[in-house]
Amino acid sequence: MIRKLESIFTLSEDERHALQTLPMQVVAIKTDQAIVREGDSPSRACLILSGFACTYKVTAQGKRQIVSFNLPGDLPDLQSLHLTVLDNSISTISPCSVGFIQHEDLRDICERYPRLTAAFWRETLIDAAIFREWVLNVGRxxxxxxxxxxxxxxxxxxxxxxxxxxxxxxxxxxxxxxxxxxxxxxxxxxxxxxxxxxxxxxxxxxxxxxxxxxxxxxxxxxxxxxxxxxxxxxxxx
Amino acid sequence: MIRKLESIFTLSEDERHALQTLPMQVVAIKTDQAIVREGDSPSRACLILSGFACTYKVTAQGKRQIVSFNLPGDLPDLQSLHLTVLDNSISTISPCSVGFIQHEDLRDICERYPRLTAAFWRETLIDAAIFREWVLNVGRxxxxxxxxxxxxxxxxxxxxxxxxxxxxxxxxxxxxxxxxxxxxxxxxxxxxxxxxxxxxxxxxxxxxxxxxxxxxxxxxxxxxxxxxxxxxxxxxx
DNA sequence: CGACCTGTTGATACTCGTCAATCTGAGTGG
DNA sequence: CCACTCAGATTGACGAGTATCAACAGGTCG
Missing domain, CATH: 1.10.10.10 (Winged helix-like DNA-binding domain superfamily/Winged helix DNA-binding domain)
Incomplete structure (x- = not known):
């Protein structure tokens, strides 16, 4: 996560340290396993530590559309911090190591280091920018x-x-x-x-x-x- | 904006009042006029007060893809608060009344009313959710x-x-x-x-x-x- | 009145989907 | 160590959905 955040945001020593000591439950997940599903209301966010995952939605006719690939360092459901019900699913597409971070811990660290709020917000804004590009890509x-x-x-x-x-x-x-x-x-x-x-x-x-x-x-x-x-x-x- | 924010977030009296007294430059814009362009680095955000606008990107071959319609109450370039360079353009598609709010004023109000940070963040997260749905719509x-x-x-x-x-x-x-x-x-x-x-x-x-x-x-x-x-x-x- | 934008219609061409068969390589179990 | 299995990759034939081109109609506005 640090490496990823630093690719889009400049962190101070304190902030980096706070992130590194964030409580996190690390889980190994096999290929093609759901991490979260559309309709869930998770109380924690997931962080891809290694491996590839994807965010996708499914049509009423059962056709799948992947809207984003999730790479190591990504926080693919950070949105759940402010949107209670997920409107997409996330699955692994290779063996993954995934870290789960409680929402309350994220809210806590954001309160103590307000610049981290901006960093996380920025992360979700870049996700949105990627979605925009994908609409263009698929549409035109x-x-x-x-x-x-x-x-x-x-x-x-x-x-x-x-x-x-x-x-x-x-x-x-x-x-x-x-x-x-x-x-x-x-x-x-x-x-x-x-x-x-x-x-x-x-x-x-x-x-x-x-x-x-x-x-x-x-x-x-x-x-x-x-x-x-x-x-x-x-x-x- | 108030009406729109209240459709996705519950505001207190103080917060509503702070929003209502936010300095804002109101401009009338004709149909098919650019509000902001891809590549801009605006120092203010725009608020659609009335009329319709759209967010779009253009292919290297000049094909346009609209990625979102912007309706009254929307803040279509709120992302510029944390992303310095815009990756999309916004134009009116009907006569519009648009309010411009300085980024510094938005940052200021967010600092004084931290819940408003969450409200605005949430607003951008919903935009992202709409983009995801559009990828599915256009793709599948x-x-x-x-x-x-x-x-x-x-x-x-x-x-x-x-x-x-x-x-x-x-x-x-x-x-x-x-x-x-x-x-x-x-x-x-x-x-x-x-x-x-x-x-x-x-x-x-x-x-x-x-x-x-x-x-x-x-x-x-x-x-x-x-x-x-x-x-x-x-x-x- | 004429220019122009938007909407409408028909004919034709092409991108891409579907179906179905075959091939390849990586496990897996005997 | 080899047959078996299975997911993924590849190929060909055919059809569906949509693009493109071109022409024309209706309304609006200077």
């Missing part, structure tokens, strides 16, 4: 561009928390999950990925993504990292 | 359902601020704007609206929307107002 881009865009976002966010080396990273996301994220069918994801590979924009095998030409992938995905609101210019790297 | 529903859903949302939000009478309301939104909101072409919006009319779900002429059968429209749009997080059960009305 074709499947090829959409896919490239999502890959750019993932790479940039992973880089911000130190999980990218040499333009390569672990990416435990299936084609079915990508399909639910960009709003197309699994079959079409497969074809688009092959096209991206054929165009030399990505090397994606198993759980590993490598990007030989970041500039061209950015261009293909119409990717401008401004909406991620990262503090330093890690995005440019 | 067909045009007919999408259109019905957006109409349900508009009607519900307008009802929360007292702008609906007898299941009818003013709705100064063109078919081109609906198209940009639900991610389809203008032509297709036209056809879908005709279908909705033919099915007896809506009466939409000029700037006026009437809903003869709310339950059937809700069903057609797979609409569940939970994600709007309204305080009282106005949604059910």
């Amino acid at each position: 881009r074709d499947a090829y561009t959409r896919m490239a865009h999502v890959l750019c976002e993932l790479l940039t966010r992973l880089r911000a928390v130190g999980l990218v080396e040499d333009h390569a990273c672990d990416l435990p996301i299936t084609q079915g999950e990508f399909a639910d994220a960009i709003g197309v069918s699994t079959v079409h994801v497969n074809r688009v990925l092959q096209q991206l590979r054929a165009d030399g924009l990505i090397e994606l095998t198993g759980d590993r993504l490598k990007v030989p030409d970041w500039d061209r992938l950015k261009e293909a995905g119409e990717f401008d990292p401004t909406y991620l609101h990262l503090e330093s210019n890690q995005a440019a790297a | 529903r067909d045009a007919y359902t999408r259109m019905a859903h957006v109409l349900c949302e508009l009607l519900t939000r307008l009802r929360a601020v007292g702008l609906v009478e007898d299941h009818a309301c003013d709705l100064p939104i063109t078919q081109g704007e609906f198209a940009d909101a639900i991610g389809v072409s203008t032509v297709h919006v036209n056809r879908v609206l005709q279908q909705l009319r033919a099915d007896g779900l809506i009466e939409l002429t000029g700037d006026r929307l009437k809903v003869p059968d709310w339950d059937r429209l809700k069903e057609a749009g797979e609409f569940d107002p939970t994600y709007l997080h309204l305080e009282s059960n106005q949604a059910a009305a």
Whole structure:
């Protein structure tokens, strides 16, 4: 969490220490397990310590739409601090280590360190900015561009928390999950990925993504990292 | 703003009074005028007093995606309080009266009435919830359902601020704007609206929307107002 | 009155979904 | 150590939903 918060906010020593000593229940969770469900009213927030999760909603016809990938350092249901009933579900998509923090502890630390209120608020505002970008992505881009865009976002966010080396990273996301994220069918994801590979924009095998030409992938995905609101210019790297 | 905040948060007398005496510059703005633009770093937030506006982003190819309609009482760029550079534009889509409130005045009132921080934070969290629902709407529903859903949302939000009478309301939104909101072409919006009319779900002429059968429209749009997080059960009305 | 924006309609083309079969690789148990 | 299983990836054929293009109608406003 610290690393993630510091990628979007500058913390003082005291604040960092307060965060580090926050009581937290750590749990190991397998792949494809629900962390929270739509309709829940949790009394604690979850923090992804390692592994990947996703936030999603489901149509009346049972179609799933992933609205966000949750990466290490993310607080994907921080909203529950002020919205009593959850309007989305969160599940792991790889083995995860998840920390649970009581709402009362979060409220307490925010009261003692008012700047942390701003930091957490800012975190939720960036989530909202990502949702906005996804509405644009799903609403107005074709499947090829959409896919490239999502890959750019993932790479940039992973880089911000130190999980990218040499333009390569672990990416435990299936084609079915990508399909639910960009709003197309699994079959079409497969074809688009092959096209991206054929165009030399990505090397994606198993759980590993490598990007030989970041500039061209950015261009293909119409990717401008401004909406991620990262503090330093890690995005440019 | 008061009316809107009270639809999602219970205010005390003091808090209401503080909000009512907040310094605000009121400006009349014509249709299709920018209020703020992507890339701006405003030092004030805007409040829609009357009229309709929309938040949108634009693709590299120049395609527009509306990510939210801004109704009277909304604070559509409240995010700028903690995100310095805006990642979206806001324009009017009807003649509007807009109030501008300095960020410093908002910070000041939040410091004096800490519960207002929570109220404003909550407001931005509900915006995020709406974005999530829109990702689902655009990503996983067909045009007919999408259109019905957006109409349900508009009607519900307008009802929360007292702008609906007898299941009818003013709705100064063109078919081109609906198209940009639900991610389809203008032509297709036209056809879908005709279908909705033919099915007896809506009466939409000029700037006026009437809903003869709310339950059937809700069903057609797979609409569940939970994600709007309204305080009282106005949604059910 | 003419310009213009919005709404409407028809014809045609294309992106992408669906269905169904096959293939691959990573476990798992005997 | 190998057959078995199963999830995920891949491929082809076909169809549905929607985009695009183009033309025209109706209302508004300078």
